[in-house]
Amino acid sequence: MRRIRLLSLVIVLVSLGLLPFPRHVLFPGWAGLNYVSDGVWMEATAGDSERFVEELTWAEAQVADWWGEVPDRPRILVCGSLKCDSALNGPGPYAQAYGRHLLIVHARLGLEDPELRRAILAHELSHIIVASRVSIPAYLRGDMPAWLNEGLAVLASDDPRFNLTPGLCDMLVEEPLPEGMRDWGHLAGEGNRPIYQAAACRARAWLENNDLADI
Structure with missing residues (x-):
């Protein structure tokens, strides 16, 4: 055997x-x-x-x-x-x-x-x-939305490509952002919407009431 x-x-x-x-x-x-x-x-x-x-x-x-x-x-x-x-x-x-x-x-x-x-x-x-x-089941449940994962990554990396001034963030506050990673990947591949900037702005707002330790 x-x-x-x-x-x-x-x-x-x-x-x-x-x-x-x-x-x-x-x-x-x-x-x-x-x-x-x-x-x-x-x-x-x-x-x-x-x-x-x-x-x-x-x-x-x-x-x-x-x-x-x-x-x-x-x-x-x-x-x-x-x-x-x-x-x-x-x-x-x-x-x-x-x-x-x-x-x-x-x-x-x-x-x-x-x-x-x-x-x-x-x-x-x-x-x-x-x-x-974050476990895979937690991802599947939507506990970690794609926009938060990507937005935090933009903030953590201090990416020089993205303008995250308050004025721009105000303009992007209504930008629809995907919750699922698959949908995020499809939209990011199109490259015609400022989803990374919008996600970083929203993640920064999320951090006003939450802590990284909560993840």
Whole structure:
């Protein structure tokens, strides 16, 4: 019986290793990524690994200061090519957090200026912290609406792209925002509405009567 279980496990792992996404996640070295730091794997074409680790360290400190806790570092896969991006469901956003254990950074982020690169990493690490506090059933129940998750991430990262002045927030107060992550993803992909700014404004208002410890 033990041999059968072991053989079954080997078959499952081999099968997963043949599929692009799980192969990169489970066996990044086999997929052409190099181990560069604790939890971090990068394609050689993704740029300077020391620079990336420095920016990641900055983002971790930024998020720790804002949330009041040091985020556990997930497995981080950094692409530098379209082939890698395609294998990891890109190249859509600059980066994508999957729960609390995986962060994928797509090649296009490496082309941006350092301030934005750091902010994007901090944004995704904020999602990592939320995922460590909010269970999947709680997400499904709507206990953590998408707009609050995204709005807090914008605030935590101090993203330089978004104007969050009181005047603009007043203009966006009636902006409809999705509750579910799937709906948020669809709307964010359209890129024709200021949903991130509106979410950050609403999250800031939420913090006037709530505390991050409540999450």
